[in-house]
Amino acid sequence: MATELRRLRESQGFKLSEAAKQAGVPASTLSNIETAEARRIKVRDIDALANLYKAPGEVREALQELARESKEQGWWSKYKDVFGGNALPDFEVEASMIRTYQCQVIPGLLQTPEYSEAVFRAGRAYTESEVQRHVDARLQRQQILNRHDPPQLWAVIDEAALRRKLDDPQIMRGQLQHLLNIATRHNVDIQVLPFTAGMHAGLAGSFVILDFPASADPSIVYTETATDSLFVQDAASVQRFVTIFANLNSAALRAPHTLEFVRQIMESEHQHDY
Template sequence: MKPLVFFGAEICRRRKAANLTQECLAEITQFSRSLLGFIERGERTPSRNFAQRCDDALKAGGELVRLWEHATRDASPRWFRGWLDVEQEARALHTWQPLVVPGLLQTEEYARAVIRGEPGISERQVERAVAARMERQEIFTRADPPLFRAVLDEGVLHRPIGGREVMRRQLERLAEAVESPRIGIQIVPLELGMTTGILGGFVIAQLPGSPDTVYIDSATNGHVTNRLEDVEVIQSRYDALRAEAQPRHASIALIREAEKLWT
């Protein structure tokens, strides 16, 4: 039995032993019933936070977390797993992306095209990584979703990742995302020619009762830190980028214009 299928089956077995319906366990853990169903069938990759909440709810004594570690050992890089916990707990996320759409706003097809660009990655690893990325987006369906603010370089809208249809759907997804009062997107126009932040993307996570934490992209392993000096530098860059970005209505217009070019 595949590790993800075994993990899901164990969740289901323990849930039934506790006389809980999917609806009840979903309410206790504050995840959606649909996500719980997918995971119990082994069709989605759970986060550590999901495994921990189910472990607590079902009084598994850490066994579900241990199974999760085995089941997901190649779904996300080890260095990235610490950030997943930060992302799950954040009350606000602010990101700058000069090259690609942020993972939390990617369509499945776009994510697959991006992940396939990793040298030497197998198709099995691609599919598990795509599933893990889609599962991360469940934070927007929670009762208390985080505030998400993204500043993107205009080049992101025109980089042909995955082909015309993939790009059209991805830009359609961005336009739909900003309809949520919890999600904001601003575009930095190419005509500005600015170089602030051009060397890489980053994310700032604001956590309740804890210092801000940042994730910084790199060509090898991303870097996660809450070191005050690093956070202040990243915050300063983000403020500069946001000041140069177009306001919401103008940014949406740029997204819509680019979407038409991919039709």
């Protein structure tokens, strides 16, 4: 598809930047498509480019089919046993900003391997091999934070998640230290929502808001239950979650105070270990 799209563009006399602008497709996206480096190709983008290039009907259909197939080519396609029909990684790799509120556990993108393993063992719902598959998949998800163009991650974490006792206290200590380390990155903001905040806007539970670089791609919200995953795309509902996150942000500790708060928890828990 990469070669065909480039041939179509050149046959119409368009430079890449000009084609991107007229089709309403980000230039970086078009460049990635033409060099076969795109992580996810949207059918809408293919339609816009096909219209601009005056592609014949059979060529358009072939390109659309390739775009649909591209969604299966991400690393997560190897973990269908873990994600099932859950397309969260598919959206995470495209997101420019990820805002998350977690009330029970450390956000998955910020978990250490040991902590992640403890999370999946807790429910006793998985075999030994299944636990490892889930941990491996979670670590793969985290690689978006190590890209040269990582998304901005903004996490508000309830104090309860930081104080939850594990059988091995060193696992939680390692997890808290990891939060301190990763919080120094320019693209990661971490806030703790302390118990002293009292009743707050996030009492309905955890959620993730994903924003995308192209203005044509509206934000979406991801939530989950014990048996299902839900993507919220209705504009009014998404706005409701954005407002909730803003309230949580206001109620949570500022970043510097959060780091000090985490250090204090580590010190107090360390004293209790002896």
